[in-house]
Amino acid sequence: MKILKNIDTEVLKSFRAPAFPGSYFLSFEGIEGAGKSTQIIQLKDYLESKNFNVIVLREPGGTPFGERLRKAILESKSEIHPLAEANLFASARAQLLWEVVLKELENPGTIIIADRYLDSSLAYQGVGRGLGFGHILNLHSQFPLNLVPHLTFYIEIDVETSHGRQKLRNAPKDYFESQGDDFYTKLISGYNQALELFPNRIKRIDGTRKLDEIQSEIRVMTDKLISENKSVTDQKEL
Numbered sequence: 001m002k003i004l005k006n007i008d009t010e011v012l013k014s015f016r017a018p019a020f021p022g023s024y025f026l027s028f029e030g031i032e033g034a035g036k037s038t039q040i041i042q043l044k045d046y047l048e049s050k051n052f053n054v055i056v057l058r059e060p061g062g063t064p065f066g067e068r069l070r071k072a073i074l075e076s077k078s079e080i081h082p083l084a085e086a087n088l089f090a091s092a093r094a095q096l097l098w099e100v101v102l103k104e105l106e107n108p109g110t111i112i113i114a115d116r117y118l119d120s121s122l123a124y125q126g127v128g129r130g131l132g133f134g135h136i137l138n139l140h141s142q143f144p145l146n147l148v149p150h151l152t153f154y155i156e157i158d159v160e161t162s163h164g165r166q167k168l169r170n171a172p173k174d175y176f177e178s179q180g181d182d183f184y185t186k187l188i189s190g191y192n193q194a195l196e197l198f199p200n201r202i203k204r205i206d207g208t209r210k211l212d213e214i215q216s217e218i219r220v221m222t223d224k225l226i227s228e229n230k231s232v233t234d235q236k237e238l
């Protein structure tokens with residue numbers, strides 16, 4: 001496993017899922033247009049029908065402080081230095097964990113769904129911007145940034161599919177969407193490396209299939225997590 005060579009195993013061991021009985025933390029990952037937001041809405045409905053209290057968070061953002069940082073990044077007209085970018089995302093995330101995630105998970109029956117999380121930082125800043133996985137993992141190795149989801153759905157699509165769906169959406173391009181194909185290829189490679197590093201936590205989903213098929217797969221995996229009730233103990237292998 002080539003990626004593991006350059007990564008401090010102690011740092012890797014610092015990552016754990018939050019342990020609150022009956023509550024779960026999920027995240028969705030994938031490049032622009034993968035279908036994250038679409039799938040999250042449907043999963044939220046499904047979980048609410050099972051009487052869970054579902055809270056969807058978007059990254060960066062989710063708190064007043066985080067939303068301001070989100071604007072600073074996504075609406076920036078000039079290029080942001082990769083280190084500034086990585087630290088801004090980590091700042092928004094630390095605040096979100098402290099202000100929202102940890103407090104909400106204390107209530108049993110809560111499911112937090114994050115629209116992007118740590119793996120976006122690994123893919124975008126670690127590989128896309130070239131800071132390296134080691135840097136991003138180090139930056140997240142202390143509490144509360146070392147908290148990772150119980151389950152992460154990586155919805156995988158290719159660059160062409162992403163472009164096609166972005167065109168259909170017809171919205172103005174944001175900071176990341178205006179990047180070229182090379183950048184997207186790097187992101188996909190970044191996500192693949194994250195999968196290598198966290199094979200138990202991250203589930204790869206083929207995002208080029210029909211919406212309903214993807215949703216069924218996601219529901220089956222979520223049901224399995226809940227039935228195994230993994231959140232009561234710290235997961236050793238993430």
Ligand SMILES: Nc1ncnc2c1ncn2[C@@H]1O[C@H](COP(=O)(O)OP(=O)(O)OP(=O)(O)O)[C@@H](O)[C@H]1O
Pocket residue numbers: 030031032033034035036037038039165166168169207208209210211214
């Ligand atoms: N499996 C699918 N098949 C066909 N179209 C899809 C599929 N999934 C999503 N779409 C369409 O692609 C577009 C992008 O989907 P969505 O907004 O959910 O992606 P996203 O991953 O949240 O993107 P972003 O990172 O830009 O927020 C939407 O118009 C959506 O309807």
Ligand SMILES: [Mg+2]
Pocket residue numbers: 036037038115
């Ligand atoms: Mg979205």
